[in-house]
Each structure stands twice: as structure tokens, then as C-alpha cells.
Amino acid sequence: MKMPTTWEGWASRVSVYVREGKKVLQLPRFPIRIEEFAESYSRQLFPGDPITMVEGQDFGGRFEGALIPNEAKDEWAIIYDNGHTSRGRINFTLAHEFGHYLVHRHLSGEPFYCSRKQMWDWDSDYARMEVEANSFAAFVLMPPDDFREQTKDFRRPTLRDFEILRDRYEVSLTAVVLNWLKTTKSRAMLVVGRDGFIDWSWGSAPLFTSGVYFQARQVTTPLPDTSLAALGPTAGVVEIQHPQGVWSEYEPVLESVVFAEYHEMTLSLLIYPPGGPGRRRDDLEDRLEDSADERY
Template sequence: MKQPTTWDGWASRVSLFAREGKKLLDLPRFPIRIEEFAEGYSRQLFPGDPITMIDSRDFGGKFEGALVPNVAKDEWAIIYDHGHTSRGRINFTLAHEFGHYLIHRRLSGDPFYCSRRQMMEWDSKYSQMEAEANSFAAFVLMPPDDFREQTKNFQKPTLRDFEILRDRYEVSLTAAVLNWLKSTSVRAMLVVGRDGFIDWSWSSSTLYNSGVYFSARKVTIALPEQSLAALGPTCGITSQQHPKGVWNDDTAVFESVVFAEHHGMTLSLLIYG
């Protein structure tokens, strides 16, 4: 069979393989765990340079995952960072690296070392290969048909709704939210805070196109004083409708928050009026 040449071609192929495989084994469709089939799949399709190891290593938080030659030059290994306790983050990282293996290993010629920031790059302007690996991972782990069905009533979702999706698909909470923001027509934004400041944010296209976003990479922006993210976990509230002037001067904003998915971090999901 002819091999796909694009990320979405590979994503459809692998997604179908995973679905049919589960059916044959009479297993529930989700979660799809990359570790269970990546080696066998690569051996079947590419006996000349298969993946022969999936393992963890201490990257000291510097990298989230890597695709590197394994011992012999004609074998590959997928490595993920030791420090993770979240199965969802590991599964998403493995899918990202599996994407690099299928789509990019022959284009690049170099090993791939992927940072946490690159796992968040779903914007092809920054780095096309990273964006493609993330799109591949999202498509395979959260197939569009099922994801649409699960989110069809999301007019004013909270992060609690996304925690349910995170568990269904075994992905990180951030990946589940970003996957929704990519396709929704709701005016919404994810804001990741660190130590009282906005670390980075992502707007849905309808919100972005109306000019609402934070350029937190260019300038330092503090979390708004009255935001739940700034008030911290001790205030005991996890979602709130804010009036104008808290997150945005012109618009009331509904915020839901999760504290410390990773140390010292906050996630705020903002739904704009």
C-alpha cells in the first residue's frame, strides 16, 4: 500500500488502525495508548528502520520527549521524560514522537528533542514539524468524529468538562482544551499562568480575529488581580462570571481555573461574552 506523505494522511491511517484493532480485540475504543502498538506498527510497515524501544529517561525537565536512533543506526527509540506522573502527558508525548517518526524522520535526518513549549506549538508559523506532530497526536488520540460528539454542547464549558475528556482520551488537560479551541466557534481563550504572570495563552480563531489575545511572549503581563488564577486556590472558587474590567475592559468574561497541574502553574479557561 502506498504510504501517506502528509501528517493528516498518517493520522487517518493510524487512527483507523487503532479503531479496527480495538474492535478486533473487543476492547473499548478509548483511550488509545500509543505504547501498546507503536513498535509493532513500525515493524510491520518499516522493517528496515523500526521503533525498537519506548522508555523513559531523566531529561531534568528540559525535554518532554525525543525520537532518537536506538543503538544500531537503523532502529529508533522514543524516550519520554522521567519526571512525569501524568499518564495523559506521557501518552500525548509518545503520540507526538510517533508522529515525528512517521512523518519527519526521513526529512530531518536529525534526532528530535522536543520541549514542553514545542508540545504547545499548534501554530505552524513557529515550527511546522512541531505543529504537525501535535496535530497528528491530537487527531490520533482524540479522533475528530468522537471529539465533535463529546463537545457538541460546549457553549460555556469549564475546565471540569475538559478533565472528563482528558480522562476519556488519556491526554493532558492542556491538549484537550487546545484541541477544542482549534475548532470551536465559541469566543474562548486558555491562559497559562506562572508565578502571577501570563506564561502563554491561546485564543480560538473567532476570539483572535476580534482582536482579543495576549502577547505574553513579547511583553510581561501580570494575571489580572481579580482573576481566579491570581486569587489562588485558597479562595475556594473554581469558576466565576467576571464583570467587565477584570479580564477585559469591554467584555464580561466567564473564567474557570485549575491550579498546579504542573508545579506553580495555573490554567484559566476564559469564555468571552
């Protein structure tokens, strides 16, 4: 049988395998747990160099996961960081490493060590294999047909809506929101805050093309003072409709927030009105440029 050569090819093949396998076994389709089939699947297809171990180790937070061959390179192990307890995060990491095994292991023959930072640099060119492994994981764990069906009525979703999907697919909240942002027609953005500053953000294509975006990491951008993310967990509110002047100078924004899914981080989902303010730049970007000017 001809083997796929791309992550898309592998993702749809694995997806069909899991769906049909669960039908035969009369099991519910979701959640899809990689450790339940990665070893047997790889033995069937690649008896010469299968995955023979899926195991947790304490990486002390340095890596989320790894794909490691033995010395003869005829067996592979998937190792995940068991220093934390989020099942969804582990499941996504396992799918990511499984993606490396199927799509990339021939390319380097070297071990893959994947840090959280690398895994979530979805937009960086140098990390093409990381992007592909994430795309593979998202496709396999949240198959497009089901994901579309589950989100078809999302007009102004909050993180509560995504928590339901997180539990359905057994992934992290970040993964499920990013998966939605990749395809939605809504103007929406996920902002990850840390210590009062924007750590990184990811906007939907319609938001970006309407001129709203900002570059995190290159300069420090504080979270807006009156945003839920900046108010902290004591605010006791998980969502609010902000007037203009909080996240955007020109537009009201619906913010829902979750604290500390990961250590000392906030996740804010921002929903902007449809249409947008034209091709005017967002005030956050202006502020960013102001602060950049101050630095130089």
C-alpha cells in the same frame, strides 16, 4: 501499499488502524495508548527501521520526549521524561514522537529532542515539525468524529467539562482544551499563568477575529488582580462569572481555573459572550501596550 506523506495522511491511517484493531479485539476505543501498538505497527510497515523501544528516562525536565535512532539508523527509540507522573502528558508525548517517526524521520535522520516549550509553541513558524507532531498526536488520541460528538453541547464549558474528556482520551488538560479551541465557534481563550504573569495564551478563531487577543512572552502582562488565577489556590473557587472590568474592560467573562497541573502554573479557561464587542481591541492588549510604552 502507498505510504502517506503528510501528518494528516498518517494520522487518519493510524486512527483507522487503532479503531478497527480494537473492534476486532473487542476493546473499548478509548483511551488510545501509543505504547500498546507503536512497536508492532512500525515493524509491520517499516521492518528496515522499526521502533524497537519505548522507555521512560529522567530528562530532568529538559525534554518531554525524544525520538532517537541507533548508530546504523535501522532502529528507533521513543524516550519520554519519567520525571513526572501525569499519564496523560506522557501519552501525548509518545504520540508526538510517534508522529515524528512516521512523518519526519526521513527528513533529518537526526534525533528529535522535544522540550515542553517547543512542543507548545503551536503558532511559531520555525517549529513546523513540532506543530505537525502535535497535530498528529491530537488527531490520533482525540479523533475528530468522537471529539465533535463529545463537545457538541459545549456552550459555556468550564475546565471541569474538559477534565472528563482529559480522562476519556488520556491526554493533558492543556491538550484537550487546545484541541477544542482549534475548531470551536465559541469566543474562548486558554491563559496559562506563571508567578502572577501571563506565560502564554491561545484564543479561538472567533475570539481573535472579534479583536480580542494579546501577545504574551514579548512583554510581561500580569494576570488581572481579581482573576481566579491571580487569587491563588487558597481561593477555593474553580469557576466564576466575572463582570466586565476583570479580564475584559467591555465584557463579562466566565473563568474557570486549575492550579498546578504543571509546577506553579495556572490554567484559566475564559469564555466570552457570543458576538462580542465589535472590532474593539481588548483592554488587555491596551494594558499590554501601556506597559510596553513604560519600558521604552
